[in-house]
Amino acid sequence: MKKMIMTVLFVLSGSVCALDVGVMGGGYSYDEPDLMGLEGTNYSLFISDKMDIGGNFTFDFDLRHGKSKVDYSADEGGAEVWGITDKLRDYRGGLGYAIKVKNGNINVGLGVGQYNLDNLAYSTGTANALSSGRYDRHQQYNYKYAELGIESDLTEKNKIYVSWVGKYLKDGEILSKLSQTGSVLFQIDPICRQDDGVGLGIELGIKQDNWKIGIYRNTWRIADSYECQPYSGLLEPENFTDEIGVKISFSIN
Numbered sequence: 001m002k003k004m005i006m007t008v009l010f011v012l013s014g015s016v017c018a019l020d021v022g023v024m025g026g027g028y029s030y031d032e033p034d035l036m037g038l039e040g041t042n043y044s045l046f047i048s049d050k051m052d053i054g055g056n057f058t059f060d061f062d063l064r065h066g067k068s069k070v071d072y073s074a075d076e077g078g079a080e081v082w083g084i085t086d087k088l089r090d091y092r093g094g095l096g097y098a099i100k101v102k103n104g105n106i107n108v109g110l111g112v113g114q115y116n117l118d119n120l121a122y123s124t125g126t127a128n129a130l131s132s133g134r135y136d137r138h139q140q141y142n143y144k145y146a147e148l149g150i151e152s153d154l155t156e157k158n159k160i161y162v163s164w165v166g167k168y169l170k171d172g173e174i175l176s177k178l179s180q181t182g183s184v185l186f187q188i189d190p191i192c193r194q195d196d197g198v199g200l201g202i203e204l205g206i207k208q209d210n211w212k213i214g215i216y217r218n219t220w221r222i223a224d225s226y227e228c229q230p231y232s233g234l235l236e237p238e239n240f241t242d243e244i245g246v247k248i249s250f251s252i253n
Contacts, residue, residue, distance in 0.1 A: 019252045020048045024216060026245015028068050028086075032237050038119075040070030042243055044088065050096055050107065058096035060109045060147070065089055072121060081134065084125040087118040092145055104152035104159070113167070115141040115199075115220075122180045133181040141172035141220070143199065151207070159207040161214070167199030169222065174236050176228075190228035192236040197222035203247065210251040218243040 025043035044066030050058040068086035073079070094111015117139045127134060149163035172194040178186035198221055205214015218241075225236035 020046075020212065020249040021252055022046055022212070022247060022249025024064075024066075024245055024247040026216075026243065028070060029240075029242045030070070031240045031242075033240075034075055035237060036072065036074050038070040038072055038084070038086075040068050040084075040086075042066050042068040042086070042088065042245070046249075048249075050098070050109075052098075056098050058098055058107070058109070059093070060096040060111065061091075061093035063091050070119075072125070079128065079131040081121055081125045081127045081131055085120045085123070087120070089116040090114070092143075094145070094147075096147070104150065107147070107149040107151075107163075109145075109147040109149075111145055111147075112170075113143050113145055115139075115143065122177065133183065135180040136177045138175045139172070140174075141194075141197070141222070142170045143167045144170055154206070157208055161203075161205055161207055161212070163201075163203045165199075165201035167201070167220075169195060169197035169199070171195045172197070172222070174225065176236075188230060190231050190234055192225040192228035192234075194222055194225040194236065196224075205247065210253075212247075212249045212251070214247050216243070216245060216247045 023043065023045055025041065028040050028042040030038040044064050046062065046064040048062040050060045053059050066088040068088065070084050070086055072081040072084055090113065092111055092113025094109050096107055096109035099106040099108075119137045119139070122134045122136045125134075145165055145167045147163065147165045149161065151159050151161040154160050174192045174194065175189060176192070177189045179189050199219060201216065201218045203214050203216045205212055220241040222239050224238050228234040228236065
């Protein structure tokens with residue numbers, strides 16, 4: 001993923017392009033059915049672009065950094081932790097193709113990305129008396145994506161746009177710092193491998209001059225992991241992530 005970011009910077013250094021720079025924010029939830037859940041708010045900064053590289057082809061990228069404040073609750077036992085900090089990084093890039101149609105454009109694209117989430121339940125947050133065994137966790141998902149975007153004229157100055165991004169998990173892992181619990185059973189932090197999951201991103205909005213404002217929804221469904229190494233019988237359960245909010249950006253020429 002570092003190579004992809006360096007490629008983006010290299011291309012930018014020698015290209016004239018219009019960067020979309022913006023903010024996005026709204027509700028966030030993470031759920032492990034019958035076990036636990038996280039709910040809160042997420043706010044992110046992002047830059048993105050579709051740069052013309054000739055022949056209707058584009059080099060597409062989207063780089064996002066965000067932070068959440070979430071509350072943890074266990075489905076059984078009454079354990080709760082409030083004000084946990086989550087840190088999110090989502091980078092993707094690939095090849096796109098632009099199709100000019102009457103009163104608008106259609107864009108399709110394929111590429112790869114990486115989604116990282118640090119849940120700092122040990123380092124941050126305030127727990128109730130029933131909570132014990134708090135620990136930090138790092139999730140990393142490497143994925144492929146396919147994108148479809150449609151932009152159409154509403155008026156002389158306004159356009160409407162909608163986009164879908166389907167994501168397919170190539171491979172991923174979760175590092176749970178269970179050594180932070182102080183348990184003698186977890187002297188080594190387990191690493192759990194996951195390679196079965198899908199995600200979907202949807203965006204709908206209005207574009208006027210250099211401004212864009214819209215609503216978005218991002219979801220992930222990740223299946224049970226393989227056994228976590230180096231332990232036998234330990235795994236990460238199926239989980240669901242859901243974000244919904246508002247996105248605003250400005251195009252810098």
